């Protein structure tokens with residue numbers, strides 16, 4: 468049994484920010500990470516990924532992103548930044564250690580693949596995108612092409628397919644479809660419901676930066692103010708198979724933790740016909756995909772860009788009972804039961820999650836330091 472003051476589960480941006488914020492207050496912590504590298508999720512993301520948030524608003528507390536980085540750093544630059552961040556803050560990370568359960572008697576116990584840790588405080592920083600969501604449909608096992616989740620997609624060339632169907636309309640879906648269209652593949656997107664689309668930049672400002680400026684206003688008011696601008700920017704996409712969601716982008720993030728598509732060229736490719744939009748999938752047979760509206764088409768590969776879930780119930784088996792059946796703690800709840808169990812990185816925001824985890828880390832460190 469190892470005894471520590473604070474144990475942090477996960478060495479992604481949130482876990483590292485918490486460790487650095489505690490250290491800045493002279494408090495010790497140990498970070499455990501199930502993979503053998505930090506920023507493991509950024510190692511897994513597809514090759515072309517760049518931040519959608521300005522680097523100025525994406526740095527963790529205590530270390531700006533380098534001047535040499537572009538406005539929207541690449542996936543590899545984020546990994547480099549997090550490695551330098553960890554070493555310059557002297558953060559102790561134990562790699563290859565997977566937390567299995569968290570329980571409390573007098574103090575917290577975290578059982579792990581490397582034995583048990585006892586701690587006064589536990590910070591769960593395992594990420595909103597911990598476990599891929601893989602939808603099922605009738606005859607999925609009969610599909611003879613490639614079937615993969617977006618977390619397994621690297622680039623269009625590695626996919627080795629001519630006709631690709633991307634399922635979903637989030638940012639991974641939009642970007643993977645765009646990559647495949649740019650590579651000259653025949654691309655379809657399966658989109659089940661109404662969508663929200665926002666531009667990467669408006670009047671030269673990053674959308675997330677505009678969201679930061681608007682953050683004190685009610686989400687419905689912000690959506691109402693932005694709606695005419697978005698209508699002007701994207702026009703009516705109904706004839707291309709896309710219905711505009713009744714609730715605006717910010718309201719949807721706040722109520723359903725679903726981010727809009729930040730357009731970096733997908734909409735233009737849909738308009739030009741390079742990407743065709745289909746409805747939800749009703750079945751597959753061989754290489755043929757059947758859609759809910761009765762259409763059918765042949766594809767060599769299906770990429771499920773259908774998101775992730777935090778899967779907190781795997782660590783805390785009674786999570787859903789304790790937190791009212793929800794997937795993650797209620798918005799803004801960093802320590803829901805005021806009992807030393809903290810959560811960092813579970814508040815989906817329009818202002819950028821990297822900026823948000825930095826703010827949360829500072830609050831968590833202040834709370835632990837005040838005990």
Ligand SMILES: Cc1cc2nc3c(=O)[nH]c(=O)nc-3n(C[C@H](O)[C@H](O)[C@H](O)COP(=O)(O)OP(=O)(O)OC[C@H]3O[C@@H](n4cnc5c(N)ncnc54)[C@H](O)[C@@H]3O)c2cc1C
Nearest residue numbers: 477479480481501518519520565566593594812819820821
């Ligand atoms: C494709 C994509 C693009 C994004 N782009 C942006 C952007 O442009 N700007 C922005 O602000 N945000 C962006 N985000 C959102 C967010 O900033 C990132 O997901 C960020 O990595 C979240 O950090 P995290 O530390 O909360 O989670 P993660 O980076 O997912 O880190 C969690 C860590 O916990 C580890 N872990 C999980 N379970 C266990 C366990 N049981 N035991 C031990 N370790 C465990 C994982 O291996 C992982 O290393 C993006 C997210 C995605 C998915």
